[in-house]
Amino acid sequence: MAKILVTGGCGYIGSHTIVDLVEHGYECVSVDNYLNSDPSVLEQIASITGKKVKNYPVDLVNKEALKEVFKQEDIYAIIHFAALKAVGESVEKPLLYYRNNIEGQINLLECALQNNIYHFIFSSSCTVYGQSDHLPVTEETPIAKAESPYGYTKQVCERIIEDSIRNKEMNACLLRYFNPAGAHDSLQLGESPINPPMNLIPVITEVGIGSRPELKVFGSDYETRDGSCVRDYIHVMDLANAHTKSLQYLESKNVDFGDAEVFNLGTGEGTTVLEAINSWEEVSGEKLNYSIVDRREGDIPAIFADYSKAKESLGWDPKRGIGDIMKTAWGWEKIRRENIVK
Numbered sequence: 080m081a082k083i084l085v086t087g088g089c090g091y092i093g094s095h096t097i098v099d100l101v102e103h104g105y106e107c108v109s110v111d112n113y114l115n116s117d118p119s120v121l122e123q124i125a126s127i128t129g130k131k132v133k134n135y136p137v138d139l140v141n142k143e144a145l146k147e148v149f150k151q152e153d154i155y156a157i158i159h160f161a162a163l164k165a166v167g168e169s170v171e172k173p174l175l176y177y178r179n180n181i182e183g184q185i186n187l188l189e190c191a192l193q194n195n196i197y198h199f200i201f202s203s204s205c206t207v208y209g210q211s212d213h214l215p216v217t218e219e220t221p222i223a224k225a226e227s228p229y230g231y232t233k234q235v236c237e238r239i240i241e242d243s244i245r246n247k248e249m250n251a252c253l254l255r256y257f258n259p260a261g262a263h264d265s266l267q268l269g270e271s272p273i274n275p276p277m278n279l280i281p282v283i284t285e286v287g288i289g290s291r292p293e294l295k296v297f298g299s300d301y302e303t304r305d306g307s308c309v310r311d312y313i314h315v316m317d318l319a320n321a322h323t324k325s326l327q328y329l330e331s332k333n334v335d336f337g338d339a340e341v342f343n344l345g346t347g348e349g350t351t352v353l354e355a356i357n358s359w360e361e362v363s364g365e366k367l368n369y370s371i372v373d374r375r376e377g378d379i380p381a382i383f384a385d386y387s388k389a390k391e392s393l394g395w396d397p398k399r400g401i402g403d404i405m406k407t408a409w410g411w412e413k414i415r416r417e418n419i420v421k
């Protein structure tokens with residue numbers, strides 16, 4: 080059976096997507112250099128699905144090693160997650176981000192075009208929209224000038240895919256994620272970054288468990304319902320399932336070869352930072368230690384998705400809300416902490 084190549088398959092969204100793909104009967108193989116992930120994720124995937132997935136510890140920038148993977152494996156579709164994703168680090172080290180995210184993807188596309196890969200799914204971000212005047216944002220919302228090198232790599236990588244598959248026997252989906260969070264319902268899999276997380280929900284759970292002293296709420300003077308920023312948090316398993324649905328959509332030839340289709344993946348519900356804290360307090364029954372500090376540079380006041388295109392075309396509808404996200408994120412954090420203490 081031909082396989083799906085998942086790049087970054089040991090990372091947060093990649094690993095959850097492999098679980099969803101395997102549960103829908105797909106065979107997967109991963110390429111992940113473990114820069115911000117750990118091989119033990121493969122055991123967690125096996126324990127949930129009962130299937131072992133092989134990972135090649137290859138960096139996409141190493142084209143010769145990547146070519147070998149395509150020689151070894153019979154691949155017909157690619158889901159591409161592997162990338163650096165820390166906004167602040169990208170400002171400090173732009174060339175690292177450009178080389179890793181852009182050159183890595185060029186190598187991958189060259190291998191894909193040489194090896195008759197029919198379908199390509201790309202992990203993009205709502206960061207491409209910047210702050211829009213109109214909310215919720217649709218796929219028609221104009222792309223804004225990127226705030227960071229990281230954001231620019233997402234814009235460029237989308238464009239590179241569109242340009243390089245034109246007139247080729249390949250179709251693509253460009254998936255613009257809103258704010259992914261939460262863990263697998265079994266609590267055997269969740270976010271396990273090597274670098275300290277900067278995103279709101281893992282920071283909340285780390286403060287809750289005591290591995291960080293407090294949460295700094297970046298700004299309470301935004302023009303939002305409680306003064307803190309609004310984001311659209313999407314449960315990682317809902318997001319994972321959107322990849323399976325996108326693959327089925329590409330396979331059913333709903334997208335002509337040569338075309339790339341964009342989808343927003345969010346819930347359509349905005350949550351403020353203070354509401355997210357409140358949700359954690361409800362789920363845990365505890366009080367979170369937090370303080371209000373200045374705004375974080377580069378933060379936009381509010382964004383949430385219009386996902387009606389994904390609903391209509393992919394038949395995708397997120398099933399979980401902020402409460403489910405917090406419940407699984409918190410459950411996962413507690414288990415991780417127990418394992419670290421052991």
Ligand code: UD1
Pocket residue numbers: 166167204205206230257258259277278279280282294295296297298308309310352375377378
């Ligand atoms: C960030 C990235 C975005 C990336 C996304 C991936 C920035 C500017 N943007 O989005 O490009 O695609 O992650 O998930 O980094 N917050 C606090 N205290 C904290 C952490 C966050 O108050 O310690 C607030 C932020 O101000 C923001 C909200 O929580 O309003 C969400 O922040 P975060 O999880 O970092 O995501 P984004 O900034 O939306």
